[in-house]
Amino acid sequence: MGVLKDRFKEKAEISAAEIKHILKDHGNDKVGEVTLSQIYQGMRGITGIVSETSLLDSQEGIRFRGYSIPELQEKLPKVDGGSEPLPEGLFFLMLIGELPTDEDVADISSMLQRRSHVPNHVFAAIEALPVTSHPMTQFVVGIMALQTESNFSKKYAAGMAKKDYWESMFDDSMDLIARLPRVAAYIYRRKYKNAEHIHPNGLLDWAGNLAHMLGYEDESFKELMRLYMTIHADHEGGNVSAHTTHLVGSALSDPYLSLAAGMNGLAGPLHGLANQEVIKWIFEMREELKTESPTQEQITEYVKKTLSEGKVVPGYGHAVLRKTDPRFTAQMEFGKKHMPDDPLVQTVWNIYEAVPPVLQSMAKIKNPWPNVDAHSGALLVHYGMVEYEFYTVLFGVSRALGVLASLCWDRALSLPLERPKSVTTELVKKWINNEGEIWGD
Numbered sequence: 001m002g003v004l005k006d007r008f009k010e011k012a013e014i015s016a017a018e019i020k021h022i023l024k025d026h027g028n029d030k031v032g033e034v035t036l037s038q039i040y041q042g043m044r045g046i047t048g049i050v051s052e053t054s055l056l057d058s059q060e061g062i063r064f065r066g067y068s069i070p071e072l073q074e075k076l077p078k079v080d081g082g083s084e085p086l087p088e089g090l091f092f093l094m095l096i097g098e099l100p101t102d103e104d105v106a107d108i109s110s111m112l113q114r115r116s117h118v119p120n121h122v123f124a125a126i127e128a129l130p131v132t133s134h135p136m137t138q139f140v141v142g143i144m145a146l147q148t149e150s151n152f153s154k155k156y157a158a159g160m161a162k163k164d165y166w167e168s169m170f171d172d173s174m175d176l177i178a179r180l181p182r183v184a185a186y187i188y189r190r191k192y193k194n195a196e197h198i199h200p201n202g203l204l205d206w207a208g209n210l211a212h213m214l215g216y217e218d219e220s221f222k223e224l225m226r227l228y229m230t231i232h233a234d235h236e237g238g239n240v241s242a243h244t245t246h247l248v249g250s251a252l253s254d255p256y257l258s259l260a261a262g263m264n265g266l267a268g269p270l271h272g273l274a275n276q277e278v279i280k281w282i283f284e285m286r287e288e289l290k291t292e293s294p295t296q297e298q299i300t301e302y303v304k305k306t307l308s309e310g311k312v313v314p315g316y317g318h319a320v321l322r323k324t325d326p327r328f329t330a331q332m333e334f335g336k337k338h339m340p341d342d343p344l345v346q347t348v349w350n351i352y353e354a355v356p357p358v359l360q361s362m363a364k365i366k367n368p369w370p371n372v373d374a375h376s377g378a379l380l381v382h383y384g385m386v387e388y389e390f391y392t393v394l395f396g397v398s399r400a401l402g403v404l405a406s407l408c409w410d411r412a413l414s415l416p417l418e419r420p421k422s423v424t425t426e427l428v429k430k431w432i433n434n435e436g437e438i439w440g441d
């Protein structure tokens with residue numbers, strides 16, 4: 001832990017000095033213009049956040065500190081005999097900005113094991129909810145109950161100098177990442193497996209141990225968890241879960257409060273909940289068509305029906321991407337390797353053929369291609385995890401890696417309270433008539 005923290009401190013100090021120089025020389029340079037439509041339409045295309053951990057290109061997809069997903073699969077350490085990257089390695093990369101060695105990753109795995117204790121009151125808080133509560137509701141309650149453990153909030157209450165904020169934010173972030181798999185597995189076993197809980201295995205890696213505590217011992221499921229936890233971890237800073245975590249953190253809310261806020265955003269059907277919506281939609285299609293393997297023609301008709309009912313086709317489209325999401329492709333490759341004959345996985349591939357032409361024919365849809373959520377559920381169902389309401393919790397455990405690495409950077413760079421200017425339509429109308437100004441100071 002000490003070594004990781006020292007390395008982070010060293011990197012952050014260099015970056016902070018660099019940013020100071022950049023702002024001194026270029027702080028007043030203009031980076032673009034903002035149209036009225038952008039203000040009304042979700043701020044698409046407005047650059048307004050710094051997030052060091054990853055960068056999204058509309059054509060190429062995500063790069064983590066410059067590395068694409070295939071490059072991560074090649075370069076990040078793996079378990080002996082495994083072929084998927086260890087998410088601990090991605091976390092190191094996002095936090096430190098360098099590829100880790102096998103030893104760096106082993107150190108993070110054992111640090112997370114050491115810090116993984118979840119106090120009993122957290123389980124009691126989850127138990128206080130009806131078992132029928134959505135798993136994301138239980139997950140957020142679990143994270144909020146863990147907040148009693150925050151070092152940052154205790155130290156802040158006792159009086160802490162600004163220069164020390166980053167250190168207890170860092171400690172909290174490591175604790176939280178270490179504890180999340182236990183909380184997630186507890187919710188899964190409570191809701192779906194008669195509350196028969198499984199003890200952690202201290203010899204396993206972070207994602208392998210999550211698979212074990214969920215009750216899946218198949219080595220290829222563990223490999224899936226390693227891939228899943230890697231590819232869902234970060235998608236630059238503007239997506240709802242990352243932006244919310246960053247925004248709430250900017251009020252100096254501790255990592256527990258900030259992540260819980262981000263997870264509430266992930267629980268929305270246009271964001272992370274789309275992974276459950278995809279499988280639900282496919283199951284409903286199979287039931288309605290009374291076949292396990294609908295043809296492409298049948299899928300096309302079903303997509304048109306979904307659209308005619310005024311619903312979205314889940315798993316398709318994106319606010320930034322304009323090509324097939326490389327996270328979809330990585331999962332498709334996993335499917336081809338481990339379960340090429342699975343009828344549900346094949347249906348996902350048939351949907352990939354059928355949906356884009358239909359969406360392309362609707363001028364208003366900017367991206368007809370699949371996103372990460374179009375594929376993930378089918379892989380989980382293959383291993384027997386059919387309880388699709390749980391899927392977004394898995395997304396959330398992974399997303400914590402990226403947004404908490406970013407939160408450490410936010411505090412280390414002393415980024416200030418986030419507070420953009422808002423306007424009223426009344427003021428917009430005055431501005432149009434040259435009777436008022438809508439720019440903030």
Ligand code: NMX
Pocket residue numbers: 269270271272274307311312313314315316317318319320364365366367371372373
């Ligand atoms: N099915 C039907 N309509 C769509 C779809 C879709 N898959 N994608 C976009 N549209 C509509 C969108 O609702 C909007 O309609 P309107 O003007 O009537 O409000 C119009 O097309 C223009 O939207 P875009 O500018 O292309 O997309 P936007 O940036 O607004 O939204 C999503 C992006 C991701 C919210 C949208 O594509 C969507 O709702 N997709 C389905 C849900 C989904 O898969 N979400 C997961 C995203 C990934 N993640 O994990 O977070």
Ligand code: MLT
Pocket residue numbers: 234235238239240241271319320371372
């Ligand atoms: C994500 O992974 O956060 C989603 O693809 C949504 C986004 O990037 O806006």
